[in-house]
Amino acid sequence: MALALLVVGLVTVFVVAGLRQDDKARTRERAALLTSLRARETVMEQALVATNDEREALRQLALGDMTSLHRRFGVKLNDGFGFEFVYISDAKGRIIYSSERGEQNQLRAYSWIRPAIERALADGQKAALSGVVATEDAAGLMVARPFEEKVEGLDVAQPLVAITVDVIDPEFLRMVGAPASLEEVELIHRPQHGGRHAGVFIPNLYDGSEAELVWRGAHPGSRMLWGLMPAAVVLASLLAVLFLVLMVRARRMASDLVASEAKARELAARDYLTGLLNRGAFIEALDAAIARHRDGETLALLFVDLDDFKAINDGAGHVAGDDLLRAFARRTEEALGEGSVVARFGGDEFVAVVHCRGEGDLDRTVERLFAALAPPVPLERGGELSLSACVGAARLPQDAATGAELMRLADVALYQAKADGTGLYRLFEPGFDAARVERRRIELELAAALDKGEITLVYQPQVDVESERIVGFEALARWDHPTQGRLLPGAFLAVAEASRLMGRFDAYVLRMALLEARALPGVTLSVNMSALNLRQGAIYDMVAAALAETGFDPALLEIEITESAILDAESEGQEALQKLRDMGVRLALDDFGTGHASLVHVRRFPITKIKIDKSFIFNMGVDRDASAIVEYVVRLGRSLGITLTAEGVETREQLRFLRAFGAQQAQGYLFAPPLPLVAAVAMLERQNAADAGATPDGATASR
Known part of the structure; x- marks a missing residue:
């Protein structure tokens, strides 16, 4: 009887324990399933943010x-x-x-x-x-x-x-x-x-x-009970041992479930591609770092943005882009060292928290980061890509007192670094914020100006050096601002390039120039194009579409590209230039002499004209070196069959030098400033009338 009571009691204990184990397993399974579902939602949110370039x-x-x-x-x-x-x-x-x-x-x-x-x-x-x-x-x-x-x-x-x-x-x-x-x-x-x-x-x-x-639940307790019940009834003396085995196994299963839950939480806090913290987890880490911050210490927040990542992603493919992001994440963590926190906010946007112990520590940290990014990144599918980035930083307590303000100021510093170039580092300064606001104002007003037609064109004649006859016009953009009056390109083009308005701006100017230049028959039309369109390979499609829409003769169109843009052009840009030349469009190298090009180097490109920068023309007759350079470029260009145009000609003495050197064309205030279309048309009509042997009013000229 005692033994039966003992068996019944032990069995009861086992049954209750098994049922409780099943309940715990179900509770953990529910929590793990909900955590996994939330992790999937987080992945979808990150993918939506990463894929959607909102602007x-x-x-x-x-x-x-x-x-x-x-x-x-x-x-x-x-x-x-x-x-x-x-x-x-x-x-x-x-x-x-x-x-x-x-x-x-x-x-x-x-x-x-x-x-x-x-x-x-x-x-x-x-x-x-x-x-x-x-x-x-x-x-x-x-x-x-x-x-x-x-x-x-x-x-x-x-x-x-x-x-x-x-x-x-x-x-x-x-x-x-x-x-x-x-x-x-x-x-x-x-x-x-x-x-x-x-x-x-x-x-x-x-x-x-x-x-x-x-x-279908695991039911670990039930499975154990069904296996142990016969042994418990027959071998009561072994119930204690079997009970211990059951408890050990139950604990192991509970530990596995706990580990699974921890893994799910970890996945929900990590970027799926690089393994770095995501935005939410990073903000929690930043708040914790600020809470631990002590007087006398400096907490630096770094915003890091890869240079030209979109062009790399589009040109080399998303697989190569992912390789680049993973390499950047790994190198950044190694460079910043233990104690730093690195996260990816999406796309090519990274952020890090760094503890600085003294003056110059932040600068040395950024130098280590740039040094770590310098070596090319080998790709899984072969080849390699260069890696560089712009860095903006702000400090606590020097620049900000809260995490939100620290992130905003670091973002402002990054914006300044990207506006200044590539591979640059900028520590926040109060003036950056005002500059960012001003650039944003210009960007919004310029976009509105394109919608409202506030961008107008003026035309400066290009003349034959020997006869001083007009052979072409260069179209130059002006912004008729409603409150500031007429603005020259230097006041807004840099903002247009940084804000991705450049493609739209170039397309607008090109189309307007082709439409208006139909009133200037028999001469060439020169239009400047941004280096950004050449690097992205979009220049051919833009020019071809404008010519098709307007019906303008491609043989009379001359596209001007700066020297540095052509020399930096990748294969897609070079191919676009050749396609333009094949359809009859002329290609001019603008501002020649301000960069590092040589005529021998330029021969790799289908260039038809070189425009000598006005700084050399201005110093002719005053600076012997300037005169020698102009003479050398003109003669070598003629030997290569390339037309030479001198910009910024203002005096007869400069024109005499150009004639002596053999330059073919000139452009500058000696002949005319940039003119409204009506004045340019009248100037060309006077020349045509003179060529026909008649005065502008139609009277016959004496012979």
Whole structure:
């Protein structure tokens, strides 16, 4: 009897312990599954931020360029991350752009997603929204993120909302359940109770109800009990040993589940590509570092942005771009050393917190970083790429007192470094903020000027040195600012290049020049193009489109590119120049002599004209070296069959030198300043009338 009571008591203990173990396992499984689901949401949010260049997307929406938006946004999210549905809606839930399984303008699946979006917008949702949307027919994990900026010129309710959906299918459920080793995970649209599956309720964004995730539970306690019950009844003396075995195994399983949960939390805090902290985890680390900060110490925040990463990513491919990002992350962590915190915010934007112990410590840290980035990066598919970056830094407590302010000022310093060039470091100075605001003002006003037609053109004649007859005009841009009057290019072109307005500006000027130059027949038209368009290989498409639209004769068009831009051109830029030359367009090398080019070097390019910089012309007759350089360039250019044009000719003495040297063309105030189109037309008509033997008023000239 005592033994029976003992057996019954031990069995009861085992049963209770097993059931409790099952309950704990289910609790841990629920937590692990929810953590894994949240980690997937975080990955989708990061992918949406990394893929969506908000300013570029808004620009493309305003222009109606849905094809480019689809390629840069919808296709990337579908092909690169496997997110089947991508939309952009206005603040009332009306779809502006859609992509379903990589196909543009598809809305077959939007019917079961729309109620979730409309409910969120009706509640005044301003931050990112994420969660499960489930109906009887379909289910998906949705992330909706409002745009921070508003798009000008688009008649829709704002802010716009970017939406992406990952369809919840068996593969998705297997991936979500894998971190917790869960099997047969299913999503139930209408919750069920009981059965052999464990379950957890989650909000259903479709209608505000609840959906249920169910899975086949591990039931470790039950399995153990069924195995031990016969032995417990027959061999009561071994129950203690078996109980110990059960407890050891239970602890091991609990430890595995805890480790799985920790791994899921770690994944949710990490950037999926580089393994660095993501934005949320970094901000927590920054706040913790500030809380530990002591008087007398300096905490530096570094914003780091890779130089020309977009061009590398587009030219070498996304695989090479990913190799570059991983190499940059690894080298940055090694260079900054132990105690620093490095994170990736998305794209090629990195940030780091560094503890500085004394004066000059921050400068030495940045020097180590630049030295670590200097060696070329070998690529997995062969070849290598150079790596450089701009760095902006701000310090606590010298520059800021809070984490948010520290990040803002470091970003301002980075903006200044990028505006000054590539591979540069700038420590925040109070003047940077004012300069950034001024550049932003110019950028917004210049964009508006292009919309309003405030950019006008003037034309400076180019003449034959011997006859002083007009042989061409150079089109020069001027900005008729509504409050500041007429502005020269030096006041705004640098901002245009830094803000990615340059392509739009060049296309505007080229098209206007080709339209207006139809009033200047029989002479060439010279138009300046930015080095940015040449580096990106976009110059050919831009010129070809403008010629096709206006019907202008390609043989009368001359594109001017600076010396440094041509010598820095990659293969795509060189190919674009050759294609322009093949269609008859002339190519002029502007400001020759200000860089490091030589005529022998220039022979690699299809150049038809070289324009000698006005600084050499100004010093002719005064500086013997300047005269010798001009004479040498003219003679060598003639021997190579290249036309030489002297810029900035202001005196007859300078013209006599050019005639003696054999220069073919000249341009400058000696002949005329840049003229409005009407004055340029009148000047050309007077010359044509004189050539025809008549005065400008039509009277016959005496012979």
